[in-house]
Amino acid sequence: MLRHFCSRGLTALLHQLDLRRITLVCHDWGGPTGLGFAFSNAGRVAAFVVMSTWAWPLPPAEFHTRIFPWRMMHAPLVGPYLLGRHNALAGRGVYLSVVDREKFRKRAQQAYEWALPDPASCLLTWTWPRWIPLDSTARALERFRWLENELAACHLPTMIVWGREDEVFDPATFSARFKQLLPHAEGPHLVTGRHFLQEDSGHEIAALIADFLARNRTEG
Numbered sequence: 001m002l003r004h005f006c007s008r009g010l011t012a013l014l015h016q017l018d019l020r021r022i023t024l025v026c027h028d029w030g031g032p033t034g035l036g037f038a039f040s041n042a043g044r045v046a047a048f049v050v051m052s053t054w055a056w057p058l059p060p061a062e063f064h065t066r067i068f069p070w071r072m073m074h075a076p077l078v079g080p081y082l083l084g085r086h087n088a089l090a091g092r093g094v095y096l097s098v099v100d101r102e103k104f105r106k107r108a109q110q111a112y113e114w115a116l117p118d119p120a121s122c123l124l125t126w127t128w129p130r131w132i133p134l135d136s137t138a139r140a141l142e143r144f145r146w147l148e149n150e151l152a153a154c155h156l157p158t159m160i161v162w163g164r165e166d167e168v169f170d171p172a173t174f175s176a177r178f179k180q181l182l183p184h185a186e187g188p189h190l191v192t193g194r195h196f197l198q199e200d201s202g203h204e205i206a207a208l209i210a211d212f213l214a215r216n217r218t219e220g
Contacts, residue, residue: 021046028080031055039150047157050168055151057133057144063168079126084119104199151181158185159212163193
């Protein structure tokens with residue numbers, strides 16, 4: 001189980017639905033989760049789209065090394081208070097992670113808050129990020145080493161899409177690293193967007209994915 005960096009929920013769902021030839025769109029924690037599923041269930045996945053994510057142990061994003069806001073927000077006492085009791089991720093974090101904040105506030109923010117209505121539902125927002133490896137003693141280091149090795153050996157069709165303004169996983173570092181590991185990948189396609197790029201460029205991203213799917217369906 002150490003190598004299988006994917007949620008049991010995702011694995012159970014996709015197996016129950018018996019989905020095959022899946023194209024996984026992996027964003028943020030969807031990167032290690034979705035890619036982990038794919039590399040543990042190779043016959044079910046046909047292609048990837050990776051967006052503002054990562055899949056290797058070190059070095060971490062510079063954003064995650066900062067005392068404020070990252071380390072403070074995920075400290076043992078502060079994390080449960082801000083991210084659990086006060087829902088700081090949906091209430092403020094996502095808002096600060098888009099370019100057009102007014103549009104997001106009017107059209108989408110309530111959906112994020114609805115999905116995380118109480119401290120119990122917010123649990124993963126402050127516990128799961130603490131698994132991001134920040135040094136060589138991190139408990140998830142071996143899992144991410146496995147993930148990186150599997151990624152480097154992967155030849156599945158892949159497209160890289162990134163937000164130009166992403167401050168969490170900056171495109172110059174992280175999209176370039178994906179391209180290095182997956183030199184056959186399309187892109188990176190840079191679109192308007194901070195970390196939640198789908199909120200700023202949803203229609204553009206959807207068009208890129210639709211074209212990618214159509215071409216790979218034809219070529220396959």
